[in-house]
Amino acid sequence: MKRIAIIGGGISGLSAAFALEQKRATGVPLEYTLFESSSRLGGVLLTERMDGCLIEAGPDSFLTEKPWAIDLCRQIGLADQLIGSNDAQRKTYILVQGKLVVIPDGLMFMVPTKVLPTIFSRLFSLRTKLLMAREWFHVASKAASDETVASFVERHYGPEIVDRLVDPLLSGIYGGAASELSVRAVLPRFAEMEANHGSLGRAMLSARDKTRQPPHDPPRPLFTSLKDGMQQLVDAVVARLSPAALRINTPVLEIRRGQADWFVSADAQSDTFDGVIVAVPTRAAAPLLRSCSPALRAELGGIHYSSSVTVTLGYDHNVRSSLPPAFGFLVPRSEAKRVLAATFVHNKFPYRARDDRALIRCFLGGTRDEEILQSSDEEILRIVREELRQIIGVGAEPLFTRVFKWKRAMAQYNVGHLERLERIERMRQELPGLALAGNGYRGIGVPDCVRSGTDAASQLLITLGLTPA
Numbered sequence: 001m002k003r004i005a006i007i008g009g010g011i012s013g014l015s016a017a018f019a020l021e022q023k024r025a026t027g028v029p030l031e032y033t034l035f036e037s038s039s040r041l042g043g044v045l046l047t048e049r050m051d052g053c054l055i056e057a058g059p060d061s062f063l064t065e066k067p068w069a070i071d072l073c074r075q076i077g078l079a080d081q082l083i084g085s086n087d088a089q090r091k092t093y094i095l096v097q098g099k100l101v102v103i104p105d106g107l108m109f110m111v112p113t114k115v116l117p118t119i120f121s122r123l124f125s126l127r128t129k130l131l132m133a134r135e136w137f138h139v140a141s142k143a144a145s146d147e148t149v150a151s152f153v154e155r156h157y158g159p160e161i162v163d164r165l166v167d168p169l170l171s172g173i174y175g176g177a178a179s180e181l182s183v184r185a186v187l188p189r190f191a192e193m194e195a196n197h198g199s200l201g202r203a204m205l206s207a208r209d210k211t212r213q214p215p216h217d218p219p220r221p222l223f224t225s226l227k228d229g230m231q232q233l234v235d236a237v238v239a240r241l242s243p244a245a246l247r248i249n250t251p252v253l254e255i256r257r258g259q260a261d262w263f264v265s266a267d268a269q270s271d272t273f274d275g276v277i278v279a280v281p282t283r284a285a286a287p288l289l290r291s292c293s294p295a296l297r298a299e300l301g302g303i304h305y306s307s308s309v310t311v312t313l314g315y316d317h318n319v320r321s322s323l324p325p326a327f328g329f330l331v332p333r334s335e336a337k338r339v340l341a342a343t344f345v346h347n348k349f350p351y352r353a354r355d356d357r358a359l360i361r362c363f364l365g366g367t368r369d370e371e372i373l374q375s376s377d378e379e380i381l382r383i384v385r386e387e388l389r390q391i392i393g394v395g396a397e398p399l400f401t402r403v404f405k406w407k408r409a410m411a412q413y414n415v416g417h418l419e420r421l422e423r424i425e426r427m428r429q430e431l432p433g434l435a436l437a438g439n440g441y442r443g444i445g446v447p448d449c450v451r452s453g454t455d456a457a458s459q460l461l462i463t464l465g466l467t468p469a
């Protein structure tokens with residue numbers, strides 16, 4: 001019987017546990033123990049209900065095009081609980097000089113694929129529109145080394161797109177800045193497009209032609225979620241795990257390597273295992289592995305994390321009818337606001353709000369506003385309400401509010417991240433029986449984390465000789 005420890009009960013660790021549980025159920029001789037420091041499983045996935053509305057504390061959905069979370073949902077019996085975003089209302093606004101301007105139709109992240117909406121858009125100056133036209137003739141080239149997203153995008157479309165579009169989009173996903181994030185790690189598809197085609201516009205159109213769906217297939221929604229929220233995913237995974245294997249309120253203090261085994265130090269729950277899956281943020285993994293490999297500790301500790309705050313406010317039907325039929329808005333740094341983005345939740349997904357309620361979720365923090373975490377909930381609410389009044393004219397008293405603070409939860413894939421991952425992988429290979437999972441490596445989104453947990457479990461099963469390579 002092989003014994004495996006999983007450290008961390010977020011979606012990465014739970015996915016690893018589920019993969020091991022599936023193997024165990026088919027008779028593979030293994031047992032696993034999952035250690036979670038907090039009093040609940042799920043990590044940043046957390047859903048609450050209030051006044052007939054559903055409030056997401058962390059992620060509200062995942063990208064449909066990345067299949068791993070949807071596959072997991074199907075395997076755990078949630079296929080009929082999956083819901084798609086209301087893409088008919090998929091309009092997003094950007095705050096430009098105090099006014100909301102809609103992102104023009106046909107813009108794929110930052111690449112314009114439709115001429116007329118781009119020409120008539122108020123989002124871009126004439127100079128940027130001319131740069132967009134010139135981009136069509138960009139020649140194929142492969143940058144010798146990694147660069148920031150900001151410098152990559154500037155080379156193609158100039159600085160305005162970085163400020164008005166790319167930076168706000170990235171701060172909504174990573175809480176990070178385009179001037180620090182690595183293009184190869186964060187936008188690998190775009191870096192590849194440049195290498196192969198030169199122009200991102202031409203590359204996008206050629207990719208679209210190749211992947212065009214058959215006309216009778218309904219278009220897939222951009223985002224997928226669950227009827228009862230992201231917590232439903234956590235609860236369904238946990239329900240399929242062996243209860244005796246789950247140790248909440250059990251922080252792991254250190255992981256030490258023995259002759260042929262691993263010692264997991266967790267006070268009264270300390271134990272010895274044949275393999276360990278470390279599925280905590282890399283900043284938490286680093287000190288745990290201090291005695292195994294000081295070099296690995298340094299590399300893991302070198303990956304930065306940003307903090308964020310989500311604030312949900314519920315309003316009555318008057319506010320609901322006053323809001324535009326859109327998913328929400330993004331705020332560029334140049335607008336000097338603390339709110340980075342807001343979602344009109346009642347528009348984005350069904351099953352989220354009563355018909356007579358508006359649900360607005362704001363996102364604050366990120367690498368440039370870590371201080372927000374020091375503010376009290378009251379102060380954060382004061383800031384959010386004042387900025388909502390300025391931006392969308394909502395000055396009404398909310399019916400309810402909820403503030404969630406996430407300290408250093410979002411990994412930042414800064415320039416050089418992929419090279420760092422190669423070094424980490426070499427060091428890990430020198431420690432057989434150790435597997436790493438989580439949002440610090442190859443994708444911060446929920447589907448990427450599901451994949452990282454599943455892959456870590458598969459890797460360990462091979463190392464321990466439980467499945468063929």
Ligand SMILES: Cc1cc2nc3c(=O)[nH]c(=O)nc-3n(C[C@H](O)[C@H](O)[C@H](O)COP(=O)(O)OP(=O)(O)OC[C@H]3O[C@@H](n4cnc5c(N)ncnc54)[C@H](O)[C@@H]3O)c2cc1C
Binds near residue numbers: 045284
């Ligand atoms: C506010 C916010 C919004 C987001 N929105 C989206 C979104 O809409 N779509 C999307 O796809 N992604 C989104 N993400 C990203 C995504 O949710 C996360 O990257 C992912 O859920 C991380 O999962 P994880 O299991 O790797 O880490 P976590 O969820 O951080 O879990 C790690 C777990 O390890 C535990 N732990 C830490 N140290 C120890 C220790 N020493 N011993 C034992 N346990 C320990 C922690 O308590 C925690 O439970 C969002 C993230 C945040 C913070």
